[in-house]
Amino acid sequence: MTKTKTLKSLFKRYRRPGDIVFAWFCFLISVFLLSQIADQTAYKNGAKLFAQPRFWPAVSLSLMTAFAGFHLLGSALSERIEGRWREVLLWASSLEYAGWFMAYAFVVPYTGYLLTTIVFAVGLAFRVGYRSAQMLLAAGGSALFTVLLFKTLLKVNLPTGLMYERLPEGLRSIMLTYF
């Protein structure tokens, strides 16, 4: 027979390491948000229940908490999967790349889209382990292509760099408009 069996098997999803940590995280967040319902939403006297500004947050958070509770229960009662904290560390390691991304966005309005994008692409490619000139050049080339496509050609709404203000007049206007 083939690897496909019943319709049931198509829809199956299975637990992975770290599942219980995520289940606890979701449950606690749900309970916290639900506990804030009175503070964070208003109740309008005289308005119908379904038209209350509190109605949909209350429905969604109540059900979210219930589902999160059952999900946690399911995880807690299931067999423990090895590698829970190794997985959590991997999630945490993504924060470094989130930092790269936010730093990139923070710097662009100062140093300009062109320069920052090239430095970001080459720097991150180096950081993730590429050392060959070919790969670093490919990263820089891709960055240049991205700038030319989105900023120069498609004129996508991206910031210009404060640094460009210090350039000579002719070059300044070109950089401000196209890069």
Add this chain to the structure above:
Amino acid sequence: MENILAGLEMLARWDVFAALLVGSIGGVIIGAIPGVGPAVAIAIMLPATFGLEPMVGLTMLLGIYGSSMYGGAIPAVLINTPGTAVNALTSYDGYPMTENGEAHRAVSLAYSASFWGGIFGIGCLILLSPVLAIVAPMFGSREIFLAALLGIILVVLAHRGQIMAAGMLGMFGIFLQTIGLDAVTYTQRYTFDQTFLSSGVNLIVVVLGLFAISQAFFLLTAPDSSPDAKPVSGKLGAGFKELLKHKRVATVASAFGVVLGMIPGTGEFTAQFMSYTYAQKTSKDPDSFGKGSPEGLIASEAANNAVPAAAMIPLLALGIPGEALTAMMLSVFYVHNVIPGPQLFQNNIDLVYGLYFALIALNVIVLVFLLFSTNLLTKIIRIPTRFLGVMILMLSFVGVYSLRNSLTDVIISAVFGVLGLMLKRLNLPIVPIILGMVLGGIMETKLRSALPRLNSPFDMIDRPISFIIFVLILLVIGLHIRTLVKEFKAHQPDEDHDLHDTQSR
């Protein structure tokens, strides 16, 4: 006839055609690279298309959506790694064919079956249009509310084995769209006195975080790899002759794609699976399935390519998206002030026809492109995964920042990126969050606008269509409970698999 001509005229514009060309070819390339997928590409391109005219922006995204599965078949067949998650079953028979030295036959069959499915889906969409134009105006606020509710229930129930997680994430999506200033009562909801939350959580920022940025994090935190696909030799057009020998399988599979494509939350996976099972059960050689059966390959590819056109039916007629990609398309419609729903067929029928023709054209463009460039694509597949991660992160910046030039959006999208990574690593679904946001917003608006005409809750279902949808809701829940009871009694042993790779869902 006048409207059909107007639709054709729309497509004949150079900018629309160029957008379709870029979208279609770009979609094939993106689909062929394992680890990218159409959701990532559409999420990144969304804000970039806002500055374009409605038809130009829409055809570009439609091109990516409709063509990615063609490209996804290449790595599924050649290296046993589906380019997009919905090509998973293609690898079951495609890869064994490659191992048997029939790579060109497998790729060629995949292309022709995809084309068959794609054109079949569009044919159904066009044939159904007059019916839609009659039925869609019968949908008032309460019908659309109930249809959106049915959509949410189906999306949750479709994630068998993880229903609690899917329900939790779906409700999280509904909650997310309530954050900010309530537009009717002008009261703050879950803003925690933070001004940046007053305008709410932007759907596109969440989409970019959950699909694109999370995928970059996923690739960057995993070991680097570079798939090795061997070039294909032989006539790629030969598959059409072989396909004609299996017309029945291709047509039934496409029909599964159309029917299931219209139902929210099911889509390509279920269509592919059901058509594969059908093909196997009716085959003269069922034992060859999984070992290189052409029928299995045809069933899988024809079914998943019939879905995009069918998925446009609830989107265009009712404004209700059935999965993440059509949810993204919906935001493009809104940005251009084209509101999908019953009025679209009355006010913008030329745009609807234009989109139909764009769908036909993209299938032809993609097929011609693939017949000449498959070997080029086998080289693109080899891009190292971490390098792809760098590129996705760089491109995500364009998507997030171009929206409102807001650093806050960047931070929010990065937070959702980390959440998306956790979900992908845990093999949990992302789609319920997005559909929760979109369908939750629809439910809240439509329930409010229906309220003045309701004296009791039963008035909600006192019209024929609303009653039918209500019965469907009860039926879906009832059938689910029945299946659960049956499974519990049968004590079926569990079997683990990664078929539901969440990367593209």
